[in-house]
Amino acid sequence: MTKAFGWRGAAFAAALLAVPAAASAQGQLVVYSANEQTLDELVFDAFKKETGIEVQPVSGGSGVVFRRVVAEKDRPLGDIVWGVSRSLLQQHKSYFQAFRSAHRDAIPAEFRDPDDLWIGNNLHLLVVLQNTKAMPADQGPKAWADLLDPKLKGKIAFTDPANSGSAYTNATLMVDLLGGGDPGWGKLGEFFRNTRVLNRSSLVFQGVGQGEYALGVSMEYAGYLWANNGAPVKVIYPAEGTYAAMEGVAIIKGGPNTENAKKFVDYINRKDVREMILAKHFRRPARQDIDLSKMPGGMPQLSSIKLAPYDETRWTEQRVPTLARIKDVIVQTR
Structure with a gap:
């Protein structure tokens, strides 16, 4: 971080x-x-x-x-x-x-x-956080692909991948899971059209916890921390798998x-x-x-969560050009 x-x-x-x-x-x-x-x-x-x-x-x-x-x-x-x-x-x-x-x-x-x-x-598991007052619990997304729904425009908080290693991992994971290659990049663009891109991870946690945003793509621990402190926050493990x-x-x-x-x-x-x-x-x-x-929070065991394959080495080696491409996608979707 x-x-x-x-x-x-x-x-x-x-x-x-x-x-x-x-x-x-x-x-x-x-x-x-x-x-x-x-x-x-x-x-x-x-x-x-x-x-x-x-x-x-x-x-x-x-x-x-x-x-x-x-x-x-x-x-x-x-x-x-x-x-x-x-x-x-x-x-x-x-x-x-x-x-x-x-x-x-x-x-x-x-x-x-x-x-x-x-x-x-x-x-750190990459998850979707949902404020169940801003969006009823049963109406939340169940998969990464659900975050592409145009109805969610402006309702999803996400950290700028240039400022966050976990956001970079999350963006590249979505490229792979939503088609890979150019199709995957196209889907990532659809995702970014729905997002508010924030400068710091903490702004995503806070925004969802305080109800400013109905959804936030973030890290698992933040959801349990906010829920433990009384916020109406639900942690969603996307159906395609996470990392x-x-x-x-x-x-x-x-x-x-x-x-x-x-x-x-x-x-x-x-x-x-x-x-x-x-x-x-x-x-x-x-x-x-x-x-x-x-334990407090009642997290699910890792063995019960679907984990998706992710080529961490490849995406780390390609970090500089990939960040440049992500920046272009963000600019094009503002």
């Missing part, structure tokens, strides 16, 4: 550059995080309480995180990257140190590196606090910690041994 440096991140980054050895003292850990501040605070405070290890966070979007990692490759200043996508973890795995987590076997092979250079933590976008964690090779980094990787995927994160922030865990029906 793209965001500006937050939660003391910018100030700490400057201090870290000025005094590179400052974070290498015993009981320290430097985490480059692309998560939301509230999630970082929850986890880092709990980790310190249990281990005594003080986490020094540097917060930024995934691109910012990896630009730091690459720039510091000869003298790493961070220990962990966390909250970044599988494709970015895979692209940068030469910067990571292998570590076999104690919780490795609880996580399906598709959500971890075969050489243990990174491991998945949570899954589980993974986020994970890795240890930076040569970082100043490697042993503490190993403790964090084990901690962040521990069953009770994933349950804590799910209960507070509705992040679907990558590990599959948690009974979600007994």
